[in-house]
Amino acid sequence: MLKHEKIYVAGHRGLVGSAIVRRLWAEGYDNLVLRTSKDLDLREQGAVREFFQAERPDYVFLAAARVGGILANDRYPADFIYDNLMMEANVVDAAYRSEVKKLLALGSTCIYPRMAPQPLKEEYLLSGPLESTNEWYAVAKIAGIKLCQAYNRQHGCRFIAAMPTNLYGQGDNFDLEKSHVLPAMIRKFHEAKESGLPAVTLWGTGKALREFLHVDDLADACLFLMRNYDETDIVNIGVGKDISIASLAGLVREIIGFDGRIEYDTSKPDGTPRKLVDTTRINGLGWKPRIGLREGIEQTYQWYLGKIGELRGVV
Helix, strand or coil: CCCCCCEEEECCCHHHHHHHHHHHHHHCCCEEEEECCCCCCCCCCCCCCHHHHHHHHHHCEEECCCCHHHCCCCCCHHHHHHHHHHHHHHHHHHHHHHHHHEEEECCCHHHCCCCCCCEEEEHCCCCCCCCCHHHHHHHHHHHHHHHHHHHHHHHCCCCEEEEECCCCCCCCCCCCCCCCCCHHHHHHHHHHHHHHCCEEEECCCCCCEEEEEEEEHHHHHHHHHHHHCCCCCCCCEEECCCHHHHHHHHHHHHHCCCCCCCEECCCCCCCCCCCECCCCHEEEEEEEECHHHHHHHHHHHHHHHHHHHHHHHHC
């Protein structure tokens, strides 16, 4: 990517998209095309095609998505599958029609089968049943991968797809109904500390294992892949090691300074027992993450403290 070329970041106000924008600006890319969901509804095919024909971006980062944790996936399955299918289909097709040079679509490691061997290799895609608590989102993301591969095969496009592991960091969603586990923990422990509560209750058993990647590391990986990767196979992005939910809760409690108990509601689901990605492919290309988990959580908590009034006003 040349510094003067036009780059469209879809979903630039979200956790991933905003990190990509920050990284692009830091690298000297200033010809960015950005639209809010109010300005451009990516679910509307006509509007998306019109936008691409008018702007004709050279490169596209497809980071727009409807995302959420177990609770949100369970409550809004139609929204998760429909919105994500439509956004992916419209952007990928419009990128082809307007002759975009290269597109990077971001998925999620929830695309892998629930009981796939660990760590998760890219070739495990479609090798078994999905985790039921997020299958609606996963099916849509798998369709997005196949869209990219199909347009490459039929039309010779340079559309690549990357699968980041669980993300966190500046710009995260702290809504307890819609957030993922780490921001939910940060908010719960902070509010329990402020209120003097004796305990914090978390979903599940605490035994599930999860991997966490700071969103700034993901943004770095996205630029790296856009510059260095042109294969049709998907690429995992992760740190290559995981932590139990119970251990994570202990770490978050320590960072926030909450002195109470941690209790578990075992009537609620754990989700996938383990979800650790194999990062051999991207490591072999020359990329590795730089932000450790403790450092990343500390940074995220400080960002949350700075935004807490604003966040409480909208969640």
